[in-house]
Amino acid sequence: MPSPPEDDDDAALFREAIGPVKPLPESLPAPSKPRPRPVARMAERDEQEARSEFQRGLDDLSALAAGDTLSYRRDSVPPAVFQRLKRGRFSAQDELDLHGAHAHEFGCVRIVHGKGQRDDGGMPVLKNLVDRVLRQRADILAFHSAPAAQGGTGAVVVLLARR
Numbered sequence: 001m002p003s004p005p006e007d008d009d010d011a012a013l014f015r016e017a018i019g020p021v022k023p024l025p026e027s028l029p030a031p032s033k034p035r036p037r038p039v040a041r042m043a044e045r046d047e048q049e050a051r052s053e054f055q056r057g058l059d060d061l062s063a064l065a066a067g068d069t070l071s072y073r074r075d076s077v078p079p080a081v082f083q084r085l086k087r088g089r090f091s092a093q094d095e096l097d098l099h100g101a102h103a104h105e106f107g108c109v110r111i112v113h114g115k116g117q118r119d120d121g122g123m124p125v126l127k128n129l130v131d132r133v134l135r136q137r138a139d140i141l142a143f144h145s146a147p148a149a150q151g152g153t154g155a156v157v158v159l160l161a162r163r
Contacts, residue, residue: 063123066115069145070131070156077142077159085159088147092157107160110146115154130156 064070073082084090085108092110116124134140139161146155 064128064131066124066127067153068127069153070127070134071144072131072135072140073142074140081159082142082144085142085157086144088150088157090157090159092150107162109158109160110150110155111158112151112155127153134158 071086073079090108092108095110095112111130113126113130114124116122116127134143134156141159141161143156143158145153146157150157
């Protein structure tokens with residue numbers, strides 16, 4: 001009788017040595033890529049709508065020239081208070097220079113935007129932007145170009161609502 005191949009003897013010896021076996025449970029699938037972070041779609045949409053509305057506001061208003069006076073008053077601001085602002089009777093508690101901006105929490109500030117006079121005769125960009133932005137903000141009560149000693153038409157004095 002021929003002897004079984006040596007490989008079968010080794011396999012049989014191995015099975016006999018380890019005894020009965022039970023199969024391993026099926027493993028869980030490998031972890032997939034992590035989920036992407038949620039996107040604030042509503043916030044993005046709100047931001048886009050705000051930009052569009054702001055741009056429409058820019059388009060609706062006529063541009064100011066370099067020497068034009070900035071002036072605005074909400075209906076809730078008494079005319080006498082506005083007259084005091086126009087005459088420079090409010091003391092600016094801080095200054096915001098748009099050529100290097102910084103901000104603080106005060107009741108009255110002076111914003112220096114410059115006259116924006118350029119060699120090519122273009123409109124003063126910062127001045128027009130300041131005018132439009134200030135009109136849009138609910139925390140701005142009134143503003144007027146600064147008196148000549150405080151910057152004239154190259155600056156604006158702003159009354160802020162108290163928080």
